[in-house]
Every structure is written in structure tokens, then in C-alpha cells.
Amino acid sequence: xxxxxxxxxxxxxxxxxxxxxxxxxxxxxxxxxxxxxxxxxxxxxxxxxxxxxxxxxxxxxxxxxxxxxxxxxxxxxxxxxxxxxxxxxxxxxxxxxxxxxxxxxxxxxxxxxxxxxxxxxxxxxxxxxxxxxxxxxxxxxxxxxxxxxxxxxxxxxxxxxxxxxxxxxxxxxxxxxxxxxxxxxxxxxxxxxxxxxxxxxxxxxxxxxxxxxxxxxxxxxxxxxxxxxxxxxxxxxxxxxxxxxxxxxxxxxxxxxxxxxxxxxxxxxxxxxxxxxxxxxxxxxxxxxxxxxxxxxxxxxxxxxxxxxxxxxxxxxxxxxxxxxxxxxxxxxxxxxxxxxxxxxxxxxxxxxxxxxxxxxxxxxxxxxxxxxxx
Numbered sequence: 001x002x003x004x005x006x007x008x009x010x011x012x013x014x015x016x017x018x019x020x021x022x023x024x025x026x027x028x029x030x031x032x033x034x035x036x037x038x039x040x041x042x043x044x045x046x047x048x049x050x051x052x053x054x055x056x057x058x059x060x061x062x063x064x065x066x067x068x069x070x071x072x073x074x075x076x077x078x079x080x081x082x083x084x085x086x087x088x089x090x091x092x093x094x095x096x097x098x099x100x101x102x103x104x105x106x107x108x109x110x111x112x113x114x115x116x117x118x119x120x121x122x123x124x125x126x127x128x129x130x131x132x133x134x135x136x137x138x139x140x141x142x143x144x145x146x147x148x149x150x151x152x153x154x155x156x157x158x159x160x161x162x163x164x165x166x167x168x169x170x171x172x173x174x175x176x177x178x179x180x181x182x183x184x185x186x187x188x189x190x191x192x193x194x195x196x197x198x199x200x201x202x203x204x205x206x207x208x209x210x211x212x213x214x215x216x217x218x219x220x221x222x223x224x225x226x227x228x229x230x231x232x233x234x235x236x237x238x239x240x241x242x243x244x245x246x247x248x249x250x251x252x253x254x255x256x257x258x259x260x261x262x263x264x265x266x267x268x269x270x271x272x273x274x275x276x277x278x279x280x281x282x283x284x285x286x287x288x289x290x291x292x293x294x295x296x297x298x299x300x301x302x303x304x305x306x307x308x309x310x311x312x313x314x315x316x317x318x319x320x321x322x323x324x325x326x327x328x329x330x331x332x333x334x335x336x337x338x339x340x341x342x343x344x345x346x347x348x349x350x351x352x353x354x355x356x357x358x359x360x361x362x363x364x365x366x367x368x369x370x371x372x373x374x375x
Contacts, residue, residue, distance in 0.1 A: 003097050004096040010062055015060060021075060084098070087099060098119065135156070136162050136164045137152070137154040137163050172225050190221055195247055198210070202251065227282045238274070238275070286302070286338070286340070290302075
């Protein structure tokens with residue numbers, strides 16, 4: 001994988017090129033004039049010690065801090081894919097990634113290097129600039145295979161791209177063997193730091209305030225991307241998350257540092273344990289896939305049993321086809337989403353209302369926690 005770093009990406013968008021691209025996307029003349037008015041005749045000024053500079057017209061870039069800024073930038077780079085032939089290009093605003101998979105690391109080197117040169121030329125043609133000094137590469141493999149190949153090198157116009165063992169992409173830390181240790185350690189450290197801060201003011205807060213602060217500052221750390229990374233965690237990493245969450249429950253419930261945290265404490269705090277929370281988030285997505293329109297790049301993998309065969313099985317119209325030879329995908333959202341959904345009772349899967357489904361699902365997951373605790 002190569003993580004592209006664009007220099008001052010939002011500030012260097014060329015207005016004429018952007019307007020031409022909007023026209024090619026189907027925007028009519030009225031829209032063209034509106035966007036031209038929105039983008040042009042903007043001025044900036046600098047003030048230092050009450051001394052004002054002259055007005056300077058901003059001749060390129062999209063307004064940052066606006067709703068339209070990121071959207072217009074995505075329209076601007078949307079056709080970057082025409083420069084790529086064999087690699088996969090992932091675009092998310094200015095966080096762009098080139099990815100290629102092969103059993104031979106040398107082949108990966110060659111493909112990424114050639115595609116990176118093509119991508120860089122597209123950026124130059126569109127008046128954007130690749131910062132090769134901040135562009136990173138990473139080779140994902142097992143530890144055993146990675147140890148055999150130490151000279152992985154991606155080049156771009158005679159410049160070597162820095163290779164990293166750990167990178168941060170869209171807020172999630174990935175290391176070269178795709179293990180969870182680095183990411184979970186970072187998450188736990190951040191959560192514990194915020195929890196210590198909240199404990200300083202524990203005596204000034206009632207339960208409702210403590211719960212609100214927990215959701216605002218800590219639960220969001222657990223929830224971010226949990227549907228994609230949680231099922232790939234090892235036992236040690238899952239235990240670390242559980243210990244951290246137990247501390248948070250004791251904070252909300254004003255319990256002692258060694259008080260037991262189980263079904264009653266979780267229900268009182270209005271929380272699910274980390275594993276059930278991950279399951280809940282995954283099932284929320286799958287309900288949307290079943291009943292609400294979502295992007296094709298997700299829905300294409302979820303095929304109802306009725307689309308595969310006509311066998312008369314119970315609730316088959318509400319089940320997805322579960323792949324048999326899943327291999328490594330046994331830890332991914334695709335496989336676990338189908339597995340969790342198919343295991344739900346039919347009366348739960350048949351609920352059309354998303355809000356009603358969320359309420360009923362949470363109670364169902366609480367019941368699962370109670371059953372485990374009883375055994």
C-alpha cells in the first residue's frame with residue numbers, strides 16, 4: 001500500500017479545471033455560474049500586531065471549513081482513477097491510497113512504482129502536487145514472510161518512497177502484519193487518559209452527566225470502525241478493551257475499583273460489553289443492507305438465499321448466503337455480518353423499521369449477555 005500525501009491539497013484546486021469537471025459531470029450552465037460565483041472573487045488579509053496587509057485575491061483552492069469544500073475536492077479528484085490500470089485506488093477526500101496484492105513482493109514493488117508515476121503525472125496535469133517526502137509505503141504480510149523480504153522499495157521518478165512498519169489510515173493504526181496490538185494499545189491508552197480526567201470531577205457529576213461524558217469522550221473511541229476491526233482481535237487485545245470498559249462502567253455507576261461488572265451493571269449503565277457492541281454495530285449495517293439502500297460496493301457481496309437457490313428453508317427469504325470456504329475472511333465484516341444476521345430469530349429480522357430494530361436488537365443482545373453469565 002502507498003499512502004499519497006498531497007501538498008496543500010484543498011488550497012491548490014484550480015477553479016477552471018474544477019468547473020470543467022463539474023460540466024462533464026452534468027452540471028448545467030446555471031450551476032456552473034453559481035459555482036463560479038462561489039469560488040471566485042474571494043480575498044484574504046493578514047493582520048499582525050494590528051497592522052493589516054493589502055487585500056489579496058484567492059485565485060485557487062476551495063473554501064476550507066465549509067460543507068462544499070470537501071465535496072468539491074472529491075469532484076476534482078474523482079477521475080484520478082483513469083491514471084491507474086492495475087492497482088486499486090482508494091479515495092477519501094485528500095487521503096488517497098494505492099494498493100496492490102501479489103505473492104511476489106518484487107511484483108508489488110514494480111506495479112506500485114509504475115502506477116505511482118502515472119498517478120503523479122495525473123496530479124501534475126491537474127495542478128496538484130505529490131509530497132514524496134511524506135508519502136509512505138507499507139508491505140502487509142505475515143511475520144514469517146515479512147522477515148524474509150527486507151528490501152521492499154517503491155520508487156517515484158527516482159525518489160524512494162519511505163517504507164513504514166506502522167501507518168495510520170483514516171484514524172486506524174495498521175501495522176505490517178495486520179495484528180491488532182498497536183491499534184488497541186493506542187485506543188486503550190487514549191481511553192484511560194480521558195477516564196482519568198473524568199475521575200477528577202467525579203464528585204461534581206451525577207450519574208446522567210457521567211454517562212453523557214462517557215459517551216461523548218470514550219465510547220466514540222470504541223465505536224470508530226469497530227465493525228471492521230473487532231473480530232480480527234486476539235484474546236489479549238479483547239481482554240484489554242474489556243478491562244478498560246469495566247473501568248468506565250465503574251465510573252458511571254460510582255463503584256469501587258475492584259467491583260464486579262456484569263449484566264446488571266451493564267444494563268444500569270445502558271451499555272453493552274465490547275463484543276456485543278461490535279455485534280450490534282455490525283447488525284445495524286446489515287439491516288440497512290437488507291432493507292435500506294446502501295452503496296453497491298457493499299451490497300454486491302450480500303446475496304439473499306433466494307437469489308442463490310430455491311430450496312424451501314425456514315426464513316430463507318430473510319437470510320443471506322454464507323460463503324463456505326471463507327478462510328481469512330472469517331474475521332471480516334462481510335462474513336461476520338452474514339453469520340450474525342442469519343443467527344437472529346425471524347421476528348427480529350423481519351422488522352422493517354430501523355429504529356424499532358435497534359431497540360429490539362439491544363434487548364436481544366442483553367439477553368445473550370445474561371445467558372452467558374448464567375452459564
